[in-house]
Amino acid sequence: MSSTDFSSQNGAGGPPYANGPFQNPVVLQPPGPDYMAHQTPYNPMQAKGPLPPGPGLYNSGPYQPIPPVSSNQALPSQPMLKRPPMGPQHSMTPPQSASPNPGFRIPPAHATPPPASANNYQHAPAWQYGGTPPMGAPPSMGAPPPMAMPPLRPVGNHMTSSPSLATPQASSAEYRATPPVFHNAMQPLGPPTSLQGYTQQGHMPTPGNGAQVPNSFDHLEMGPKMAGPLPPQQPGPPTRHMGLSYPSLPPGYTNTSAPPTAATMQHPVQPSTQPYSHPQPYQQPSAGPAQLSPSLSGLSLQSQTPEALRVVNLLQERNLLPLGPVTPPTPCLPQDLQKINCHPEVFRSTLTSIPQTQSLLNKAKLPLGLLLHPFKDLSQLPVVTSSTIVRCRSCRTYINPFVTFLDQRRWKCNLCYRVNDVPEEFMYNPVSRSYGEPHKRPEVQNATLEFIAPSEYMLRPPQPAVYLIVLDVSHNAVETGYLDVVCQSLLENINALPGDSRTKIGFITFDSTIHFYNLQEGLSQPQMLIVSDIEDIFLPTPDSLLVNLNECKELVQDLLRSLPQMFGKTMETQCALGPALQAAFKLLSATGGRVSVFQTQLPSLGVGALKSREDPNQRASAKDIQHLSPATDFYKKLALDCSGQQVAVDLFLLSSQYCDLASLGCISRYSAGSVYYYPSYHQQHNPAGVECFQKDLKRYLTRKIGFEAVMRIRCSKGLSIHTFHGNFFVRSTDLLSLPNVNPDAGFAVQMSIEENLVDMQSVSFQAALLYTSSKGERRIRVHTMCLPVVNSLSDIFAGADVQAITCLLASMAVDRSVTASLSDARDAMTNASIDSLTSFRTSVLTIQQPGLLAPACLRLFPLYILALLKQKAFRTGTSTRLDDRVFAMCQLKYQPLAYVMLMIHPALYRVDDLTDEGALNVSERTIPQPRVQQLSVEKLSRDGAFLMDAGSVIYVWIGRNCNPNFLTQVLGLPNYAAVPLNMNMLPELDTAESQRTRAFIGWLREQRPFFPILHVIRDESPLKASFLQNMIEDRTESALSYYEFLLHIQQQVSK
């Protein structure tokens, strides 16, 4: 496979951005006196007098074309950043090394690209949203390198070509290659399964009631391997009996006809699922286009959503933040449909009203896409065990709340509109325990639910949980002290690793050689096997390196206890990461599983060796950022090999030096792994970093995991999905291959409108995630979302979800930074806000008013865009380490929306005066809810203390004249001078103030799956600069203030 094959993976190489590089340097009017009035003396980076011209980025005077600046132009010298040596350089050259290290150069005068010429000041659209997707060349790179596998088959619409049942032909290798065939087995074969139940995740089944226990799968593992795809579902009466009862009724299914004994259940994510009570049995509550008309008729979106379209003059209204969290808009659907719709934390769209046509979407200049958090931890999840999973015969959509029942025996698919038969089993309603109420089945009552796939869906026994730990044990690694933490954490959590009696575990360590560990039962102690030929990696004893965790637990524990000392005195500085990964792949390729790699430096030996590409002198001054793309395709190719064998690689990078995350990260990105990054990790010097690593490891080791997963996103006919964001491999046009899936992974897709949706009242989207649980169950989690179709621009604007739009744009901008340039991506983001506000002004507003006008629902859009421009991933003019930047880009691409938003726009609270007023009550704890403040030093006051929640970091800034009560009662310190420069935890004091503050911070930390470091800082703290960099409304040396940015946008919008 040539390296060019890889370029279109994840859509990054596709042509989503049709308009090419955009040149639109900004020119500003000087801000008015109002702006200056709120300057405060707290920000050393702020101008004290009238706005000086920035260092070249923006011309604050009247418009004047700026000639290009030669990079050789003499400049005041910039201070060189001191950092540790980059480690030994080796003669080994990466296979496709990027440009050579440029060496030292005089930094160019401008931190951002200088304007080219006057005629470049014309505004042009930056992004063409949607458009015709590159269907001929989908953003996938085709099948991964064949690992003795047959060609992949697409999953949908090929039922007729499925091999007959009579010809079992599946090997386990084929199974891996064709997980989609699970979807095809509609008509169960073999003996009727007696397990038909309905249970609820997280609730103990009633003892003694076998029907409640989810399918045990023992019989699946013992049973013969099933044939390949099964023939299409045949209408007509089933040959099996109706199955057993659905014992415990989930609340929420308490239909009017349900027996009074029915328990009640909350919808997993919706606050409540009200029962439908319809007099006529087959009139499912207004699901599907045909039945939407009565509900929607007479509805005026304008009158329904006056607030969303309220015109806001951004130049006048200073404080636009809501008091609390920003809430997503509610789709304008009939109430009964909306109540049952998928929760926005799991599935949301950038536009909650879908335009009828692509041209209408183009006019709105807003991106159309979906954001998903498909495997999110849910406190309650309906789980269905059924021998028949009902799906559309044509497009394979799972039956869902938004289909239409034409009569008792037929349902109409809400994605392709095919009329399907209702299988006989589905006629039985487990909720009311009565016959003839298919529309009351749980599948039709829940937008999010999980199926336990019947045995007939299996081609091989579901894989066991397999964990392989790969540890860097070079001198550098040992010196950081991380090995102690990893081994200790594994020892503490060894019984909490998700899995069952089949769980396997193995270990590899590496420096200049690769070390394996024989842990076979019966050995008195672990046996270390060293392979020094890293050019041709082989497994010394293939059968004893991955062992059953239960059977060999003592040996595993022995190893974990001795590992940290084994390399304590090593002088080996070399690091052969590439060969170690090859060994890991070989070890896991037979089963699939998870590789956890701990790496502390730039790989220096063997395949995949890298050289430093970062020039610290150019961090702040580079005109554009180089080396955002990988230096070699080794890691990507290996990741695709891993993906083909259901192996995912998670990377933990602990380093104080440049490690080329842009190259290393590919191993996780394409194998659906995760990347963790701990810059400046050191056991002694960075205790906060150690705590963060420990907490993250605990979550990582114990969180839910799904193996050998695939995810497909379907949407109603007329819509098409064309670009994916996240960590995965695109197997076919819309099938994501996820060797592992974890509950903290987010995904995004872009969409376009292929056919006019003129006759549609609504459209639907369905994400189906098929995976093997750590207990060896094959499960399918299905999320379905329904959204209205609208035909006016004002309705589109009224439904705009500014957070989803921002997150999607951030992902698109990461791709653009890599495929084009950082400055191009920055321009595109700026123009996204200009274009949409221009469209609003010219096409929606009927009365023109002065000012910068935005609909209320998009009032935060320019602020978020400015925040993105100042975010670590995209900022310029500020010293940003390349790995830090690349890691921020990774996070923007694969974190769920809630965490991405905190990275982009941190939340600032005043915390020295917390009260219980309006507090939340969470499991008998009182959590204060201070209001969110604007991110400006103007909001800080010297007599207070402020908490900034930036996602992975929480700062508590202490004012110089801070309320003494806070200092003594919360910090336990006598005065301001006693505040240490580096303080990472609050003492547990027995005061009301301390309890409130710790409760609030604890609650913030609970909201996310990673552990944010706490930094208590004061004016003299070295971290103050990082804190102030998040004050995105303020001007910095190299970037505009919010007000200046608004003026720039206004100037462009008014053109």
Ligand SMILES: [Zn+2]
């Ligand atoms: Zn269909």
